[in-house]
Structure formats: structure tokens, C-alpha cells
Amino acid sequence: MVENFGFQVLATDGLARRGEISMPRGTIRTPAFMPVGTGGTVKAMYMDQVRALGSDIILGNTYHLMLRPGAERVARLGGLHHFARWPHPILTDSGGFQVMSLAKLRKLDERGVTFRSHIDGSPYEMTPERSIEIQGLLDSDIQMQLDECTALPAKPSEIERAMELSLRWAERCKTAFGDQPGKAMFGIVQGGDIAALRIASAKALRQMDLKGYAIGGLAVGEPQPVMLDMLDITCPELPADKPRYLMGVGTPDDILKSVARGVDMFDCVMPTRAGRHGLAYTRRGKINLRNARHADDPRPLDEESDCPASRDYSRAYLHHLVRSQEALAAMLLTWNNLAYYQSLMQQIRDAIEAGNFAERAALITAGWARGDLPPV
Amino acid sequence: MVENFGFQVLATDGLARRGEISMPRGTIRTPAFMPVGTGGTVKAMYMDQVRALGSDIILGNTYHLMLRPGAERVARLGGLHHFARWPHPILTDSGGFQVMSLAKLRKLDERGVTFRSHIDGSPYEMTPERSIEIQGLLDSDIQMQLDECTALPAKPSEIERAMELSLRWAERCKTAFGDQPGKAMFGIVQGGDIAALRIASAKALRQMDLKGYAIGGLAVGEPQPVMLDMLDITCPELPADKPRYLMGVGTPDDILKSVARGVDMFDCVMPTRAGRHGLAYTRRGKINLRNARHADDPRPLDEESDCPASRDYSRAYLHHLVRSQEALAAMLLTWNNLAYYQSLMQQIRDAIEAGNFAERAALITAGWARGDLPPV
Numbered sequence: 001m002v003e004n005f006g007f008q009v010l011a012t013d014g015l016a017r018r019g020e021i022s023m024p025r026g027t028i029r030t031p032a033f034m035p036v037g038t039g040g041t042v043k044a045m046y047m048d049q050v051r052a053l054g055s056d057i058i059l060g061n062t063y064h065l066m067l068r069p070g071a072e073r074v075a076r077l078g079g080l081h082h083f084a085r086w087p088h089p090i091l092t093d094s095g096g097f098q099v100m101s102l103a104k105l106r107k108l109d110e111r112g113v114t115f116r117s118h119i120d121g122s123p124y125e126m127t128p129e130r131s132i133e134i135q136g137l138l139d140s141d142i143q144m145q146l147d148e149c150t151a152l153p154a155k156p157s158e159i160e161r162a163m164e165l166s167l168r169w170a171e172r173c174k175t176a177f178g179d180q181p182g183k184a185m186f187g188i189v190q191g192g193d194i195a196a197l198r199i200a201s202a203k204a205l206r207q208m209d210l211k212g213y214a215i216g217g218l219a220v221g222e223p224q225p226v227m228l229d230m231l232d233i234t235c236p237e238l239p240a241d242k243p244r245y246l247m248g249v250g251t252p253d254d255i256l257k258s259v260a261r262g263v264d265m266f267d268c269v270m271p272t273r274a275g276r277h278g279l280a281y282t283r284r285g286k287i288n289l290r291n292a293r294h295a296d297d298p299r300p301l302d303e304e305s306d307c308p309a310s311r312d313y314s315r316a317y318l319h320h321l322v323r324s325q326e327a328l329a330a331m332l333l334t335w336n337n338l339a340y341y342q343s344l345m346q347q348i349r350d351a352i353e354a355g356n357f358a359e360r361a362a363l364i365t366a367g368w369a370r371g372d373l374p375p376v
Numbered sequence: 377m378v379e380n381f382g383f384q385v386l387a388t389d390g391l392a393r394r395g396e397i398s399m400p401r402g403t404i405r406t407p408a409f410m411p412v413g414t415g416g417t418v419k420a421m422y423m424d425q426v427r428a429l430g431s432d433i434i435l436g437n438t439y440h441l442m443l444r445p446g447a448e449r450v451a452r453l454g455g456l457h458h459f460a461r462w463p464h465p466i467l468t469d470s471g472g473f474q475v476m477s478l479a480k481l482r483k484l485d486e487r488g489v490t491f492r493s494h495i496d497g498s499p500y501e502m503t504p505e506r507s508i509e510i511q512g513l514l515d516s517d518i519q520m521q522l523d524e525c526t527a528l529p530a531k532p533s534e535i536e537r538a539m540e541l542s543l544r545w546a547e548r549c550k551t552a553f554g555d556q557p558g559k560a561m562f563g564i565v566q567g568g569d570i571a572a573l574r575i576a577s578a579k580a581l582r583q584m585d586l587k588g589y590a591i592g593g594l595a596v597g598e599p600q601p602v603m604l605d606m607l608d609i610t611c612p613e614l615p616a617d618k619p620r621y622l623m624g625v626g627t628p629d630d631i632l633k634s635v636a637r638g639v640d641m642f643d644c645v646m647p648t649r650a651g652r653h654g655l656a657y658t659r660r661g662k663i664n665l666r667n668a669r670h671a672d673d674p675r676p677l678d679e680e681s682d683c684p685a686s687r688d689y690s691r692a693y694l695h696h697l698v699r700s701q702e703a704l705a706a707m708l709l710t711w712n713n714l715a716y717y718q719s720l721m722q723q724i725r726d727a728i729e730a731g732n733f734a735e736r737a738a739l740i741t742a743g744w745a746r747g748d749l750p751p752v
Binding site for chain 2: 039040041043044045046068069073076077078083084085295296298312313314316317319320321323324326327328330331
């Protein structure tokens with residue numbers, strides 16, 4: 001067991017990196033996809049299943065957990081790993097993104113944000129120091145700085161103000177986090193869709209010598225080419241020997257294209273959320289099980305998959321479960337979707353090691369483009 | 377593998393019977409509890425889990441399945457066992473009970489019932505012959521006669537009319553079912569809370585020489601002593617060498633007291649429905665996880681249980697999941713509840729074999745009466 005947080009690049013292929021993050025609670029193979037376990041549960045999944053699919057780390061949402069069940073309570077109960085029965089690494093966001101998107105009566109100033117809970121209206125204050133304190137109470141392994149994430153499109157002056165504020169908050173979070181060798185606090189590059197601001201943000205964060213760097217404020221409404229441009233500009237500004245985490249991204253296609261630009265870590269609600277809405281990610285693209293074409297189809301989602309949800313249940317049955325709003329629909333489709341995402345990450349890691357990432361990515365993309373099986 | 381439906385009483389203890397139903401698809405250890413798989417799924421459970429808990433047979437609801445996905449469709453897809461991935465025995469009800477409780481614009485006469493679907497309003501007709509046809513399309517192993525179940529309290533003349541109609545429908549179902557050696561069609565004793573009608577119904581059905589006998593129209597609003605009186609009166613009228621199935625019953629206490637009166641089979645939505653409403657059945661009684669007393673409780677529901685849901689998750693976590701309306705709450709509590717019901721049935725079977733059923737039942741009842749653990 002390692003005692004210190006560390007990151008090693010094991011292989012590269014173009015800008016794509018195959019690496020490993022080592023931490024006392026486990027090793028994270030990168031590029032990594034982190035399933036989202038918002039409120040201490042990856043929705044409709046048992047943690048054993050999440051793990052068995054090849055997840056090395058999951059993400060917890062600080063905002064949700066601070067409201068319910070409460071960070072101090074989770075700490076008293078032994079921390080989030082024990083509470084949620086996930087003994088492996090956990091990354092927590094800072095809470096800032098959800099405060100800005102979910103909370104009521106928000107007021108932001110230099111000190112932090114005050115807001116009211118979207119659940120019961122009770123008042124809270126979130127400062128950089130409190131965010132790190134909460135993430136510590138949760139016992140999170142990788143903690144994120146509090147930042148201000150600007151929805152795009154936005155005025156340049158607004159993007160710049162938020163980016164500068166986020167840098168000052170990064171300093172305060174670094175101080176609050178202090179010296180915790182087995183854990184990490186990541187800074188977050190902001191700057192919207194403005195190249196100069198992204199570069200300035202990355203350079204300033206780099207000066208802080210953090211253990212990892214996230215790229216935030218993307219996949220917030222801008223077209224994919226804008227996001228990729230920002231990655232092209234930002235990644236070279238980040239140190240090669242530290243992990244890079246693209247927050248809240250994305251579709252399988254987003255992931256392939258971001259890995260190609262040097263990103264190591266991803267999280268996204270898509271596979272879990274889609275699973276609750278009758279949608280299945282497969283190597284033949286995204287399939288809507290609600291569609292009547294599946295009603296009499298005895299074929300599974302993917303007969304070649306290792307995942308029982310993908311391989312063993314007929315589309316007709318899945319269609320029936322979705323139409324009937326059965327819990328098992330979300331259970332099976334979320335399972336299928338996370339299996340697909342994690343198998344995609346495994347293919348990506350294998351391809352980078354083998355030095356054929358571009359070819360593999362092209363094959364995967366061609367599979368999606370070919371589309372679903374013809375109807376029975 | 378046996379080819380014919382058969383029933384054997386292996387041991388008795390007082391009126392309680394330990395038996396075995398043999399069928400081509402498997403053996404059912406009695407007294408048996410059948411989890412309810414309404415629409416081709418035991419809600420919030422994987423079939424593998426249902427099986428692993430010791431379920432030898434599940435129940436499917438003809439009414440729900442005929443409306444969605446449709447009996448003919450299930451037949452085209454290989455039958456309910458294949459469709460729902462449950463290769464073991466399945467009992468289906470006749471559809472009559474749900475037609476009377478859920479469907480719209482019902483009209484009942486000698487021929488059968490016409491009604492409209494509660495889902496989309498489309499018209500259906502259910503006759504004794506169509507009920508058996510549908511159950512055959514589902515490939516059900518134990519099929520139930522169509523009957524008219526009277527909600528209690530009811531006027532004696534009304535109870536008698538429905539009972540007499542149900543007897544005529546039993547004859548028609550028997551004819552429609554014909555000769556199927558590996559399967560069974562059970563008749564249903566009706567007669568409400570009137571002893572003379574129950575006896576008349578049982579005697580008439582016995583004359584039909586059916587493969588099994590259900591007791592219907594109980595647990596429909598009457599107090600438990602009335603139900604138990606009806607069992608005291610009815611069971612002796614039923615042949616000793618045929619299984620006896622008390623439909624839609626019940627609480628763990630109902631089950632203990634009904635086994636003591638000679639009942640062999642049970643089904644009930646309680647463990648699954650309660651699991652979706654934050655309620656846990658345990659050897660210490662029923663526990664409401666929504667209650668604030670559990671918010672900081674690190675103890676599991678039952679540290680001595682073999683079921684991971686009961687043994688490995690803290691009450692604090694379950695409380696959090698219930699309050700947050702997470703899918704995992706229903707998944708874990710349904711799992712716990714079915715585990716408790718099936719362990720109760722195993723204890724019952726063991727005790728009858730050991731000849732100490734009354735003592736074991738008293739111990740189990742004392743456990744419930746002692747109540748839950750004191751708060752932490």
C-alpha cells in the first residue's frame with residue numbers, strides 16, 4: 001500500500017496518456033471514468049456492481065451530501081467510504097457547481113457563497129475553507145477547490161472576473177487543505193471559451209504546484225468544437241506529471257476526443273441518468289428502449305458484452321420494463337451504461353498502451369456511426 | 377426431473393404440514409412464500425437475488441401481464457419464464473381480483489367480465505376460458521380459476537351469489553385447462569365470512585378433484601380472527617393430499633397462524649411494497665427507516681442475518697436513502713424483506729420437521745413483541 005498520493009504516466013500515444021494515480025485507498029488506472037454517486041449512492045446500483053465493472057474511483061457531490069445527510073453526520077458515521085460501503089478512492093467536487101445550479105437565494109462575494117437549501121430552504125454558507133472542511137469530513141481522497149463556474153455563453157468581463165476569483169479561492173483552498181500526503185486537492189482551470197483566460201488560469205494554477213488539475217466550466221452549453229479548442233489550448237499549459245481531470249464530461253465521443261488531447265479523468269451523470277430514462281449506451285450507439293421497435297425484439301442489447309444486463313435480457317423485456325416504469329428498468333440500463341463506459345475506458349487504456357489509440361478510436365466511432373441492429 | 381405435477385406431505389406437526397410440490401420446472405418446498413412479480417419483475421430485485429433467498433416459485437399477475445406487454449406477445453417471446461428470466465415454477469392468478477380492483481367500467485355477468493384497461497382505457501373481456509388461455513400463453517405452471525372475490529363486509533346474498541358463480545366458473549376453467557400433467561389448475565374457495573358458504577364451496581370444489589385448492593376472499597378487510605375462523609372451518613373440508621394456498625396473505629403473523637391451521641402456500645405484496653415505502657421486516661418486528669431515530673444509527677437492521685442488505689448497511693445509511701428517495705432504498709429494503717420472509721418460511725419448515733412448530737412460532741412472535749433495539 002502506498003502512503004503518498006502519486007501519479008505516473010506509464011505510456012503515451014500522441015497526446016493521449018495511460019497512467020496510474022496511487023493513493024492509500026487504491027490505484028486509479030487512467031484514463032479513468034468516475035461514476036457519479038451524488039448522494040452517497042450511484043443511483044440504482046449496488047456498489048459491488050460499480051466496482052466489478054472496473055471503476056477505481058467514484059465521485060461524490062459535496063453540495064448534496066452537506067445538505068443530506070450532512071457532512072458532520074457522515075464524519076461521525078466513519079466517513080463517506082464506510083457510510084456508502086465504497087472502500088476505494090472517492091473524489092468530491094467542491095459543491096460550488098451545484099450551489100450555483102440548484103440552491104436558492106444565492107449570494108456570491110469574495111468571501112464565498114451564501115444560499116438556501118433546495119430541499120428545505122435552510123441557510124448555508126460555502127467558503128473555500130468550508131468546502132475543504134466538508135470534503136475532509138467526508139474523508140474524500142481527491143478534493144476540489146471551490147470555484148465559480150460560468151455558464152456559457154457569457155460576457156468576457158464576467159468570465160474573467162469568475163476566473164480571477166477562482167484563482168484566489170484556489171490559494172485559500174490550498175492553505176485550508178494543508179499537508180495531507182495521502183490525499184490531493186486539485187485546482188480548477190476556468191476562463192470560459194476565451195483562450196487567453198484559460199492560459200492565464202492554467203499558468204497561475206501551475207505556479208501553485210498542486211497535485212492535480214481539473215478543467216472546469218466546459219460542457220456547460222458550448223458546442224463540442226469550442227470545448228475541444230479549449231482543451232487544445234489548456235492541456236499544454238498543465239504540467240505533464242500531474243493528472244488532468246475534465247469535469248462533468250461527457251458523451252463517449254467527448255471522452256475519446258478529450259483523451260486524444262491529454263485528459264486523464266472524467267466524470268459524468270450521462271450513463272446513470274440515461275439509464276433512468278430508458279436509454280442504453282452501446283457499441284452501436286445510443287438506443288432508446290422506449291421506442292416501439294423493441295417491443296417484440298428477443299435480442300439483447302449486446303450479445304458480445306460481459307455485462308449480464310447487456311447480454312442476458314431481451315430488448316422486448318427492457319422495453320416492457322421501461323414502459324411500465326419498473327425499478328428494474330433503471331437498474332438494468334444503468335448497469336449496461338456504466339458497463340459500456342468502463343469497457344470504453346478499458347479499450348482506451350489498452351489502445352494507448354498498444355500505441356494504436358487513433359485507430360481504435362476510429363473503429364469505436366465507426367461502430368456508433370453504423371448504428372443499431374436492423375429491426376427484427 | 378418429474379413429468380407430472382405432484383404433492384407430498386413429508387411431515388406434520390399438529391395441523392401444520394411440511395410438504396413438497398413437484399413439477400417439471402422444479403420442486404416447491406411448503407409451506408412456501410411466493411414473492412409477487414406483478415408485471416414480470418419482482419419490483420426492485422434481480423431474479424437471481426429472489427432465487428438465492430430460497431424462493432422456489434414466484435407469482436405473476438395475469439391482469440397486469442395481459443394489458444402490458446400482452447399475453448400473446450409473451451408467448452411469442454418464449455413464455456413468461458424466458459421473458460422474465462425466471463426458469464423456475466410460476467403461479468399466475470386468474471386476473472379476476474385485479475379486474476375488480478383496478479380496471480375501469482367493469483361489467484360482470486355469467487359469461488365473464490368486460491372492462492377497460494386502467495392504463496389506456498382499451499376494452500377487454502375476461503371469461504373463465506380466456507383467463508386459462510392467457511395463463512397458458514404465459515406458460516404458467518400453476519394456474520388459478522377465474523373467480524369473483526367479494527370485498528368484506530358484504531351482504532350474505534351477495535357473498536352467496538359470487539361463491540356460486542365462482543363454482544360454475546371453476547367447472548369451466550377445469551374444462552378449458554383440460555389434461556396437462558406437468559401443470560396444475562387450482563380452484564378457489566369463496567364464501568366470505570360465512571361458515572356455511574365456505575363449507576359448501578370447499579365441498580363442491582373437492583368434488584371436482586382439482587390438483588390444488590386456494591382459499592380466496594380473505595385478507596380483504598376483515599379482522600384477523602375472522603380470517604382464522606374461516607381457515608379453521610375450510611381446511612378440514614379440503615383433501616389432505618392436495619396443496620392449500622391462502623391467496624394474498626399476509627403479515628408474518630398471518631403466515632404463522634395460517635400454517636398452524638394447515639395452509640401450504642402464500643403470496644403477498646407486503647414485503648415488496650413495504651420495501652418501497654421505507655419499511656423493514658425483521659425478527660424484531662417492522663421497522664420504519666424513515667423515522668429520525670435511525671439518522672445516526674451505525675447498526676445494521678440485523679447483524680445476524682445472512683442477507684447483505686440486512687447485515688451490511690447501517691440504519692443511518694438506509695434512513696438517508698429512504699429520505700432521499702434513492703432507488704437503492706427500495707432495492708435494499710425489498711431485499712431485506714424478502715430475505716426475512718423466506719427465512720421465516722425456512723424456520724417454519726424446519727420446525728414442522730422437528731415437531732416443534734408451536735414452540736418456534738411462540739419464539740418468533742416473542743421476538744416481534746420485544747420490538748426493535750433501543751436507540752443508540
